[in-house]
Amino acid sequence: MIKGFIFDLDGVITDTAELHYEAWKALADEMGWDFDYQVNDKLRGISRMDSIKVILEHNNTSLEEDRLAELATKKNDIYVASLENMTPDDYLPGARELLTHLRTEGYNVALGSASKNAIKVLAQLNANIYFDVIGDGNSVSKSKPAPDIFLYGADKLKLQPEECIVFEDAESGVDAAKAGGFHSVGIGPEERLGHADLRFDSMSEATLFEIKSHFKDLF
Known part of the structure; x- marks a missing residue:
């Protein structure tokens, strides 16, 4: 599940x-x-x-x-x-809606980013309320395509990789998710993310309904 x-x-x-x-x-x-x-x-x-x-x-x-x-x-x-110029208006369309929906449904949520500035970005977006765990470039030594950042997030959430879905826009990120045994959702073009378990052109398409429909055997 x-x-x-x-x-x-x-x-x-x-x-x-x-x-x-x-x-x-x-x-x-x-x-x-x-x-x-x-x-x-x-x-x-x-x-x-x-x-x-x-x-x-x-x-x-x-x-x-x-x-x-x-x-x-x-x-x-x-x-x-x-x-410094980033504001809560700078979420990608659909991202805040999905994060809010996950909070409402009671799911555990982690950040798994290579960025060492992730905490600053989350603060500018006022996004900390959506995350139980913050994994960033300071959390692990090996960056993607190594799965370490996602394994870190799953461990802190006290979950197994197969209990988690990873959202990525980078080929190396999907590679990392697969290497770690996670389910993957790619955000972006087919030529870059066609190897993800599920792919959307944009976050606005990645609703919880669509995700549950695709991974229906896992919910």
Whole structure:
């Protein structure tokens, strides 16, 4: 039986993708690196340090680890400053409605995000009331596609992976859910998330009714 839901943050609850893109773009321009939306799309669901390594690989260059960490921190400072403008109006359509419905129905809910700024984003959205457990980039050492962040959430909820449904917008996130033995719901295009157990183009389509209809044997 399904008892818990675990949500990624960026691209599922809210869309900070453009803010991340602008921060990486500002850093890349300063460093003279090539960076565009195509490269940015490869950064979905992975950690800050892994992201900068993807950008360096794209530019056929390398740096010492301490310099990488310094630049990743610089990017993060740009991004965090931009979060000050985020408000409770910045939920993705359908996200707050689903979270509210899950609260009403009494389900356990966890956040499973690679972001180390998840607590700040949740505060800006006034979203803490919807989550029993917060798992973020500070909670585990291995980021997606390793299943650790979802296993952390399930453990804190005192649930088994097969009792939880994971919501993800990243290929690596669905890979992580599958690796951990979770049921998965993908939010986004078929070409990126066709391997999820269930997929919607947007959160507005991902109602609890639709989820229960698909996983009817689990409710």
